[in-house]
Each structure stands twice: as structure tokens, then as C-alpha cells.
Amino acid sequence: MLSSSLPILLLMLSFLPSSSFPRSLSLLLRPLSSSSQLPSLPYTIGITGPIASGKTTFSTSLSNQKNYTLLQADSLITYPPNSTSYDLIVSEFGPQIVGSDSLIDRKILGDIVFSSPPKMKILESILWPEASLKISTFLKATSNNVVLLEASPLHSAGWDIQFCDEVISVTAKESVRVGRLMARNGLTEEAARRRVEGQRGKIREGGTVIVNEGEGMEEEVEREGRRIDGIIKKILEDMD
Numbered sequence: 001m002l003s004s005s006l007p008i009l010l011l012m013l014s015f016l017p018s019s020s021f022p023r024s025l026s027l028l029l030r031p032l033s034s035s036s037q038l039p040s041l042p043y044t045i046g047i048t049g050p051i052a053s054g055k056t057t058f059s060t061s062l063s064n065q066k067n068y069t070l071l072q073a074d075s076l077i078t079y080p081p082n083s084t085s086y087d088l089i090v091s092e093f094g095p096q097i098v099g100s101d102s103l104i105d106r107k108i109l110g111d112i113v114f115s116s117p118p119k120m121k122i123l124e125s126i127l128w129p130e131a132s133l134k135i136s137t138f139l140k141a142t143s144n145n146v147v148l149l150e151a152s153p154l155h156s157a158g159w160d161i162q163f164c165d166e167v168i169s170v171t172a173k174e175s176v177r178v179g180r181l182m183a184r185n186g187l188t189e190e191a192a193r194r195r196v197e198g199q200r201g202k203i204r205e206g207g208t209v210i211v212n213e214g215e216g217m218e219e220e221v222e223r224e225g226r227r228i229d230g231i232i233k234k235i236l237e238d239m240d
Helices: 002-014 055-066 084-093 106-114 117-141 159-163 174-185 189-198 217-239
Strands: 043-048 069-072 146-150 166-171 208-211
Touching: 043 055, 043 159, 043 217, 055 069, 055 146, 055 166, 055 217, 084 106, 084 117, 106 117, 106 189, 117 146, 117 159, 174 189, 208 217
Parallel strands: 043 146, 043 166, 069 146, 166 208
Antiparallel strands: none
């Protein structure tokens, strides 16, 4: 396993300035094809991080600046009325999570699962398999050379191994994330802390680690864009 990963690891390191090592070290995740020593396209980068870490800000900025395709897992996790996921969730969590519009109230559901790890696991077991199928279908159909797969449960769901060539983790101090949740979601400090604490130990850092606490993000986006473009250039040259 190590020997097969070495060529791409060395390739990634070749595009890193010496001053950024080891902070920007990225590891090969998706197995290489036997016909090439480089990954196939699309080159898929998982972007993950805990709640309110700023991963969406980072991934959106990188996508817009470099014209990479951004696939946000949250947009794939849906449960409209009369769907199988909807019926399973209502059956498991009760009719109190359904609003007057017949839609599942995400805030009520969130309050339940973020305060109960067993309940969270049940919800994940309902939603993740369908999301996995949608991700797979999307990656097979896209024509872009680079796809950014943004997902909080990237590691927990196994999508880092299943779909990604490398991972970028976005993080921030808990106090910063609590403040962001309070401002963004209108939560009390207690509710915001409960959500932050509910993810402890579940979202792990790996690969490149980006600290997003309000400063230096533009430089990080530019640096990562240059590094990724260098990898894609090498892959395309190898395909010629």
C-alpha cells in the first residue's frame, strides 16, 4: 500500500513550498489504477471540518476562483414528504418533527440528534447510503477535472476513502465556531455549544489543515489553487 501511494505523495510534495511543510501535507486516499501511477480524473478533493468551521466559505472561494466543481453533500441529503428517507425518519423520531407544511423541521431534528449520539447514528444510517449513491453518480457524470466534495461526515461516512484523492480539513477554535452558530442559526449559546460538543471526536483532521478564523483565508485559497493546478497539469501531461 505504501509503495503504491509513494509516487502521488512525492508529486504532491513537489508542488509545496518548503515553508509550508508539513502543514500542507496531503495524502493519497483513493487507490491508484493499475494502468497509471497518477490518479484518474476527476481529481476529487474532500473538504471537511466541524460545524461552523468555515469549510463552506473556503470551498466556495476555491471553487469560484479556480472554476472547480463544488459538490456539497448537504445538498444531496434530502428527505421530501413521501420519500423512503422521510418515512423512516418520521417513524424513528416521531411526528413532532414534522411542521405544519408537512416538511421535517431540521431545527427540531437537529436538537434531537445533536444531544443524543445514538439518535445521530440512526439518522446517519438512513441518510448516508443514498447520499453515497448520488456522489458516485455525480462523479461519473462530471466533465470537470477537479471536484471539491464538501462534507462534514467525510471520514465518518467513509467518503474520504471511497471517493477522494486527498482531503483538506478546515478548522477553527470552538469559541469562534460557537459564535458563528449563534449568529448564523439564531441559537442560544447553550444550544450552539451543544452542537459543537456533539461533534467532538467525530470530525477528524487529515491531509491539509486550514485554520479559518477570519484572517488569511484569501492567501490560503490562492496557495491551494496553485498546488492543485500543478497536480492536474502533471496528470494531464501523463495522459498525453
